Amino acid sequence: MMMQNKIQLVVFLAGILSKASCDLQRFVLIQDPKTWTEAQSYCRRICVDLATVQSDEDITKLKEAANAENFPSDAWIGFSRDVWRWSYQNMPVSNAKWDSFQPDLPDTDVACGNINSKGRWGDRTCTDADNFFCQLDNQNTLQDKFEYIDSVRLSWHDAQTYCRTHYTDLAAVTDDAENTFLASELSSRNLNDAWFGLYRIPWLWSDNSGVLWSSVKWKSTQPDNLNEIQCARANPGALMVKDNCSTPLPFYCRENRRMQRVRFTIKSDTSLNQSTVMQALEKKMNQILSDQDVNIRSSITWIIQPDGKIFQRLKTENTPQTACKVL
Structure with missing residues (x-):
């Protein structure tokens, strides 16, 4: 009985996880100093890319990432220009x-x-x-x-x-x-x-986003007209300054997050321990996520009901069977 329920649960979750999700983006501050090129490689390997900052929403995300770490200084973002x-x-x-x-x-x-x-x-x-x-x-x-x-x-x-x-x-x-x-x-x-x-070629974003010059915010006197390779660092207010790309600095990565809400039903003839069920479900859901993308980073948050519980018992009513009429 327990094995049968387990198999049904796996099939149910696999179907849910392929549907009904929303994609969210956030910036993550990495305080391990790297050159601009090293930071770009890191972000592309671990997250998505270096941060693109050219809208009010982007500026808010950058401020949130800096405030989360109490970070007051400049860090690399994904803006750079090539030499001649x-x-x-x-x-x-x-x-x-x-x-x-x-x-x-x-x-x-x-x-x-x-x-x-x-x-x-x-x-x-x-x-x-x-x-x-x-x-x-x-x-x-x-x-x-x-x-x-x-x-x-x-x-x-x-x-x-x-x-x-x-x-x-x-x-x-x-x-x-x-x-x-x-x-x-x-x-x-x-x-x-x-x-x-x-x-x-003028300044470009690392993720190849089109540059909206009216939304790019430079500090006063920036950008200067020096012709060596240049990359952009930004303060927590998203004001940018040119710097030598070989300078080791902290950096902001852009990370995509997918949030999915899953509701499931467990059938059992006996009482279930809530902690045991949570552990089993988390293990199975992490396995499914891992099968979809070997590099995915995931976390599970349980929704607590108004009565302080996570799982709710459903009452079922037995419907009497209707006898077939004999003609």
């Missing part, structure tokens, strides 16, 4: 040749790079139309590797498409000789500048 890169193979820039007061576009803008006849670099709005340099792979000489395109003036992204269609990509400068060659090509044509493959 080359369009070709998304390579990082190793030896920048910025002109005076360059780059000067706002830190929150997409920006593209050009080279001038003196070999100095500048940033411009990517929609500007200009001539450009393309490159080919596996060429022995610089004259064969780079091609100046003067037949058409295009935006940076259209120039990128053109080069990738007809050549390999927009030109990437990997050493001083290549930089000098491109500058001399412009100088020999009495031209000032041209697009090449340099570009910058």
